[in-house]
Amino acid sequence: MMARQKGVFYLTLFLIVGTCALFFAFECPYLAVHLSPAIPVFAIVLFFFVMATLLRTSFSDPGVLPRALPDEATFIEMEIEAANGNVPAGQRPPPRIRNVQINNQIVKLKYCYTCKIFRPPRASHCGICDNCVERFDHHCPWVGNCVGKRNYRYFYLFTLSLSLLTIYIFTFDIVHVVLLGKPCGLLLCFQEQWGSPVQGAALPLRNADWHDAARLACSG
Structure with missing residues (x-):
């Protein structure tokens, strides 16, 4: 059922799967131990629901009227x-x-x-x-299909669940940073999170320098 222009649909899949993969790999292990194991469980359920509604919207008949013979x-x-x-x-x-x-x-x-x-x-x-x-x-173009009579409900559920998933991930990203920054400041937090853009801007510094700077920040 998808249209000829499928590139944006593949970009949608990449953005959703990539964002959730980073969240599951770097945030969920810490949050499951220090807050609740229900956090990654709910995120997984919400992720599969988003993917199901996306695929249902993309590959279902929107209500195409048959052409005349x-x-x-x-x-x-x-x-x-x-x-x-x-x-x-x-x-x-x-x-x-x-x-x-x-x-x-x-x-x-x-x-x-x-x-x-x-x-x-x-x-x-x-x-x-x-x-x-x-x-x-x-x-x-984000789902690669028309939105019509037969798939409008799935498109609505997709946009609603995707918004909820985005807010959920963004909220617990902030919670993760706050929890890591409580003991001795955000400096050590950004050093521990090797995927943080702060470390990417400070690659010339050695890891030992980061630890020393973080300890000085904590002590005084």
């Missing part, structure tokens, strides 16, 4: 030409619209020149997927 398309074209008559050369043909009565109300169905069908209300043609989608909301 060649015989059906020919018959519809003949009906339209018979209704509109011959259009003089150089003039724009009238819009192709069919009036349908639904619940005692007249609804106008627009004709799709690509799919050769009259689209139902709230349906639209996606230029990226090249399909008419029922209750079309938008095409999301």
Whole structure:
């Protein structure tokens, strides 16, 4: 079901899996021992829920309307030409619209020149997927698929759970830094966290220099 442009979807997978992998590798072991083992457990459950909703949104049918068969398309074209008559050369043909009565109300169905069908209300043609989608909301490049009638609920759950996972990881990252910085300051905390950007900016310093500076900070 995915569209031709899949690069952004793979970037989404990389960002989610990479961020969670770093959190599980460097934060969760400390938090599970010093706070609660429920922290990594809930993070794992939330991570799998995010991945499940993402894959369900990406690989499920958003509500693609089947195109007309060649015989059906020919018959519809003949009906339209018979209704509109011959259009003089150089003039724009009238819009192709069919009036349908639904619940005692007249609804106008627009004709799709690509799919050769009259689209139902709230349906639209996606230029990226090249399909008419029922209750079309938008095409999301982050999931690599259209968002429509059949996968809108999964897309909503994905965005909601991903926001919760982001807040969860960010919150416990701050908690981890605070807990490490309590005994003797943040200097030793950043030295112990070898993945910290602070150490990347101070690579010329030796590890012994970091320990000496941290002890001096703690003592006075």
